[in-house]
Amino acid sequence: MRAINRKLVRDLWRLKTQAGAIALVMACGVATFVMSLSMLDSLSSTLDNYYDRARFADVFAHLERAPLRVADRIAAIPGVASVESRIVEPVILDLDDMPEPASGRIVSLPIEPRAGLNLLHLREGRLPEPGHRREALVSEGFATAHEIRPGDSVNAILNGRLESLHIVGIALSPEFIYLIPPGGILPEDARYAIFWMDRDEIETAFDMEGAFNDVVLRLSPGADEQEVIDRLDDLTARYAGLGAYPRADQASHEFVANEIRELRGMAIIVPVIFLGVAAFLLNIVVSRMVEAQREQIAALKALGYTNWEIGRHYLLLVLAIAVIAVSFGIALGVRMGLGLTGLYADFFNFPEFDYRLRPAIVLLAFGVGIAASVVGVAGALRAAMRLPPAEAMRPRAPASFRPTLLERLGLSRFAPPSLRMILREMERRPVKTALSCLGVALAAAILVVGSYTEDATDHLLDLRFHQVERYDIDVVLTDRTDDEVVSTLAHMPGVTRVEPYRTLSVRVRSGNLSRRTGVLGLSRGDGLHNLLNMYAQPVALPEGGVVLSETLAQILGLRPGDPVILEALEGRRPVIQTRVAGTISDFSGLAVYMRLDEVNRVMREPDTITGAFISADPRKIDRLYAQLRETPRVAAVNVKSATLQSFQATIAHNLGLMRRFLISFAVIIAFGVIYNAARISLSERGRDLATLRVLGFTRREIAAIQLGELAIVTGVGIPLGLVLGYALAWAASQGTQSELFRMPFVVNRSTFALGAIGVILAALLSGALIAAILRKLDLISVLKARE
Amino acid sequence: MDAVQGRDQPDPPPTRDDTPVFRARAVTKTYSVGDVQVHALRGVDLDLYRSELVVLLGPSGSGKSTLLNILGGLDAPTSGHVDYLDHDLSASDDAALTRFRREHVGFVFQFYNLIPSLTARENVALVTDIAKDPMDARDALEIVGLGARADHFPSQMSGGEQQRVAIARAIAKKPDVLLCDEPTGALDASTGVVVLSAIERVNRELGTTTAVITHNAVIAKMADRVVRLSGGEITDVSRNQHRTPASGLSW
Numbered sequence A: 001m002r003a004i005n006r007k008l009v010r011d012l013w014r015l016k017t018q019a020g021a022i023a024l025v026m027a028c029g030v031a032t033f034v035m036s037l038s039m040l041d042s043l044s045s046t047l048d049n050y051y052d053r054a055r056f057a058d059v060f061a062h063l064e065r066a067p068l069r070v071a072d073r074i075a076a077i078p079g080v081a082s083v084e085s086r087i088v089e090p091v092i093l094d095l096d097d098m099p100e101p102a103s104g105r106i107v108s109l110p111i112e113p114r115a116g117l118n119l120l121h122l123r124e125g126r127l128p129e130p131g132h133r134r135e136a137l138v139s140e141g142f143a144t145a146h147e148i149r150p151g152d153s154v155n156a157i158l159n160g161r162l163e164s165l166h167i168v169g170i171a172l173s174p175e176f177i178y179l180i181p182p183g184g185i186l187p188e189d190a191r192y193a194i195f196w197m198d199r200d201e202i203e204t205a206f207d208m209e210g211a212f213n214d215v216v217l218r219l220s221p222g223a224d225e226q227e228v229i230d231r232l233d234d235l236t237a238r239y240a241g242l243g244a245y246p247r248a249d250q251a252s253h254e255f256v257a258n259e260i261r262e263l264r265g266m267a268i269i270v271p272v273i274f275l276g277v278a279a280f281l282l283n284i285v286v287s288r289m290v291e292a293q294r295e296q297i298a299a300l301k302a303l304g305y306t307n308w309e310i311g312r313h314y315l316l317l318v319l320a321i322a323v324i325a326v327s328f329g330i331a332l333g334v335r336m337g338l339g340l341t342g343l344y345a346d347f348f349n350f351p352e353f354d355y356r357l358r359p360a361i362v363l364l365a366f367g368v369g370i371a372a373s374v375v376g377v378a379g380a381l382r383a384a385m386r387l388p389p390a391e392a393m394r395p396r397a398p399a400s401f402r403p404t405l406l407e408r409l410g411l412s413r414f415a416p417p418s419l420r421m422i423l424r425e426m427e428r429r430p431v432k433t434a435l436s437c438l439g440v441a442l443a444a445a446i447l448v449v450g451s452y453t454e455d456a457t458d459h460l461l462d463l464r465f466h467q468v469e470r471y472d473i474d475v476v477l478t479d480r481t482d483d484e485v486v487s488t489l490a491h492m493p494g495v496t497r498v499e500p501y502r503t504l505s506v507r508v509r510s511g512n513l514s515r516r517t518g519v520l521g522l523s524r525g526d527g528l529h530n531l532l533n534m535y536a537q538p539v540a541l542p543e544g545g546v547v548l549s550e551t552l553a554q555i556l557g558l559r560p561g562d563p564v565i566l567e568a569l570e571g572r573r574p575v576i577q578t579r580v581a582g583t584i585s586d587f588s589g590l591a592v593y594m595r596l597d598e599v600n601r602v603m604r605e606p607d608t609i610t611g612a613f614i615s616a617d618p619r620k621i622d623r624l625y626a627q628l629r630e631t632p633r634v635a636a637v638n639v640k641s642a643t644l645q646s647f648q649a650t651i652a653h654n655l656g657l658m659r660r661f662l663i664s665f666a667v668i669i670a671f672g673v674i675y676n677a678a679r680i681s682l683s684e685r686g687r688d689l690a691t692l693r694v695l696g697f698t699r700r701e702i703a704a705i706q707l708g709e710l711a712i713v714t715g716v717g718i719p720l721g722l723v724l725g726y727a728l729a730w731a732a733s734q735g736t737q738s739e740l741f742r743m744p745f746v747v748n749r750s751t752f753a754l755g756a757i758g759v760i761l762a763a764l765l766s767g768a769l770i771a772a773i774l775r776k777l778d779l780i781s782v783l784k785a786r787e
Numbered sequence B: 001m002d003a004v005q006g007r008d009q010p011d012p013p014p015t016r017d018d019t020p021v022f023r024a025r026a027v028t029k030t031y032s033v034g035d036v037q038v039h040a041l042r043g044v045d046l047d048l049y050r051s052e053l054v055v056l057l058g059p060s061g062s063g064k065s066t067l068l069n070i071l072g073g074l075d076a077p078t079s080g081h082v083d084y085l086d087h088d089l090s091a092s093d094d095a096a097l098t099r100f101r102r103e104h105v106g107f108v109f110q111f112y113n114l115i116p117s118l119t120a121r122e123n124v125a126l127v128t129d130i131a132k133d134p135m136d137a138r139d140a141l142e143i144v145g146l147g148a149r150a151d152h153f154p155s156q157m158s159g160g161e162q163q164r165v166a167i168a169r170a171i172a173k174k175p176d177v178l179l180c181d182e183p184t185g186a187l188d189a190s191t192g193v194v195v196l197s198a199i200e201r202v203n204r205e206l207g208t209t210t211a212v213i214t215h216n217a218v219i220a221k222m223a224d225r226v227v228r229l230s231g232g233e234i235t236d237v238s239r240n241q242h243r244t245p246a247s248g249l250s251w
Helices: A003-014 A016-053 A069-075 A140-145 A199-205 A225-237 A251-292 A294-302 A307-347 A359-386 A389-393 A417-428 A430-468 A484-490 A550-556 A596-603 A618-629 A640-694 A699-735 A749-776 A779-784 B003-008 B064-071 B094-104 B120-128 B137-143 B159-171 B189-206 B217-222
Strands: A059-067 A080-086 A088-094 A102-108 A121-125 A135-139 A153-158 A161-172 A192-197 A211-219 A473-482 A495-510 A513-522 A546-549 A563-568 A575-584 A591-595 A608-616 A634-639 B020-033 B036-049 B053-057 B079-084 B105-108 B177-181 B209-214 B225-230 B233-239
Touching: A003 A016, A003 A307, A003 B120, A016 A251, A016 A307, A016 A359, A016 A640, A059 A069, A059 A225, A069 A080, A069 A211, A069 A225, A088 A211, A102 A153, A102 A199, A102 A634, A135 A140, A140 A161, A140 A192, A153 A192, A161 A192, A192 A199, A211 A225, A251 A294, A251 A307, A251 A359, A251 A430, A251 A640, A294 A307, A294 A389, A294 B094, A294 B105, A307 A359, A307 A640, A307 B094, A389 B064, A417 A430, A417 A640, A417 A699, A430 A640, A430 A699, A430 A749, A473 A484, A473 A618, A484 A495, A484 A608, A495 A550, A495 A596, A513 A550, A513 A596, A546 A550, A546 A563, A550 A575, A575 A591, A591 A596, A596 A608, A608 A618, A618 A634, A634 A640, A640 A699, A640 A749, A699 A749, B020 B064, B036 B064, B036 B209, B036 B233, B053 B064, B053 B189, B053 B217, B064 B079, B064 B177, B064 B209, B094 B105, B105 B159, B120 B137, B120 B159, B137 B159, B137 B189, B159 B177, B159 B189, B177 B189, B189 B209, B189 B217, B209 B217
Parallel strands: A088 A634, A102 A192, A135 A161, A513 A591, A546 A575, B053 B209, B053 B225, B105 B177, B177 B209
Antiparallel strands: A059 A211, A080 A211, A088 A102, A088 A153, A121 A161, A135 A192, A153 A161, A473 A608, A473 A634, A495 A513, A495 A563, A495 A608, A546 A591, A563 A575, B020 B036, B020 B079, B225 B233
């Protein structure tokens, strides 16, 4: 090995703690980068492959009932490649291992199950055989949650009749990769199932002979999707079609697509922060190294080493750190990717999910890591290359100092000389000082943003489950029903209050902008379902108007007071002219709220409801469940406490995972910045400190000066970071304003405390290490050596 | 001999070899340290001849280090001309000066300037790695009497030993000129004599043109010629009839 390379290896070894801290920061950025990109790649390619193989439909429509010949007319729409008409019906389940009722849907299988659309992947068992009564396939998540195997039976209420379904197989469908109950956000595997049965069976059970109520289409390449949707809507309008929608609006796909979007965002934002901090740290460390080695550089140049060779020498040192960091980051990223793959396995139902890491991503990670390092040290390398050897041989002129701003303002009498030393040094290097404070601030900010997610989630759970939804049970009815059922429900065991509601499928229109969604008609008074915005403020729902989700209003360009058109997709399909009474900043979906009696009036369907919120005495709840299961027309019974529980379990797991990552990441940044800043000022100030020792300062007093700067940087960085974190949390809440989901901007005081405490702990750790170095350092020998 | 040199003819003819290796004419150098402007050289003319040992004598601040740096291609004059054989150093760019140092010059500094993270042998190897026809690093250390200390780090050696490593490092490339800046400045007298003996031996045995800077008048006795500087100007050039061996010096 060449002697100059030996120097490199030994310099690197001497720098190992600092280099290690920087490498860790860089590795965090690279790991997030690799994790997001590889997951993005794995998820999109798994999704595309699955959709392709399973012939996933492009357009979806639900209607009330249409004769089968309509399907032929749909097939004749230009651009339609294939059509599958189906019967999809709600089902209530009566499970031995769970007191509260579960619900689900039954979907008819195509006549030729291997030739239709949305092909099933049979995980276990076989397809139902024609003629065999009540044979069914069940969705995998539900089967797993209840340990159902082929050969088992499940009691289900089909069209008001209790039947025993014989499970012959367990299946997955591209339609239900992300399986959530209608209106839900998170999967509830134990409480929501899909069953697939032979069409004949369902026809008989639901009186749908020769008819269908659901249709899916696959388009030919180059077909105009909107055109097909419009033609399909025209065709199905007569049959109470609820409006066709493209794949982009399909519930399962929408969530997977949202996840892909989030990964894309993560692949940029987090790495930029971490690589930026790493570049800054490399800058200060290598700048200081070049400064400390200026006489060595001069000697090397005097010996005939070229500027380029000197530059390359320090560049290699940086590249060594970068390559170690990137390699570690890639390994960590793959580890995180595999962890996320496990999480996806819980959330998404793919036949198989292969985590893969393309070589291109590895190369890109090296490119990004090395580029950030080179940008970070470019200035220091230039300084090393340009250093005039003769000048570097001469002793350094004392650095220019001047009284600090504090002193110029006449406040110096409050500052002892040691504090003045620190302040003047900091003020002499404003950029370095500012960036050090910023680094500390970033660490605090990361903690705040990470913890903000939990605050917002807690807030949302409390808001939804305790303030908006004051009921215990939501009973969904199979169909529009007259409100006599309310009194039936009111007389059931334990029921204390009943509040009926009505949903109505509509297309909301303003000018040429429109969106398909549902109206929720709420009854006045009882307050089992309150209209509160995401900050828990009540929103009035006056007569003669609708309240829209703020997101929906934005999409349609509407403001309170504006006229709006609701095209009903049910019943006589009236076109309702109304006005926007107000908007509500709610947290999910695109909702339209209206008074129940007003919905019925404009629909000219008096006393009609589609469900009821119930509050009940918990002591009689099991009897209530039993009776609800046997009540005809009950399509689903949603038990709030059960939903809340499954929410909390899922969210607690995910947030716990995220919290661990964020805290480790933040501590790594804080430690990396504080430790490096302290090491460097120690190296710069070694002689000064030694002089003070000679003048009679104690070790403790010396340590106070050294750690004082660390304390000031931390002290300035923390409040800055809390403000920055607050701003980032706001940006994050703005960034999650999708049609699916919105985050409220709620930051608890404990979150700020966490941000501050996390950074203080990292600072104490750095301080302890620096103090240990100070104890070991023979300051007098520093003085004897020529700087 | 051209007109300029004829008129200025600063030196008596040399004894060892009459080829001037360096020719410096009207060299000035101004630089700034912090906020202070320093006029280090105020018009210096000097010739150095092949294989001679010249001592540049002067108090600190007399400009001798600056002159040595310019001769060695470490620094460029503010004005004036410096030629090394047929190279015009004053007109050379940084790359050309680097090549000049790499191929022709060996430096020894007052504070040794060893790389602390490298052993004695590795410090010498820094030069043998990049020189065209270097001697073996071990041999160079033998010449200065440090063959046995080859694997010691600078921090494990005395000042005199460190300076002898620096000399070994300077001569390992078999340079045409050896430039020593206060080589004994940081050493006590007896150690200084050992270091000077090493320089003397290189000059005698390898015939390397050698310039030694010092403020110690005693050292001037070992030179062929003595050039005195003061306030950035040459005040006197004299020739020793007899070189006193370094071992005979004491201060």
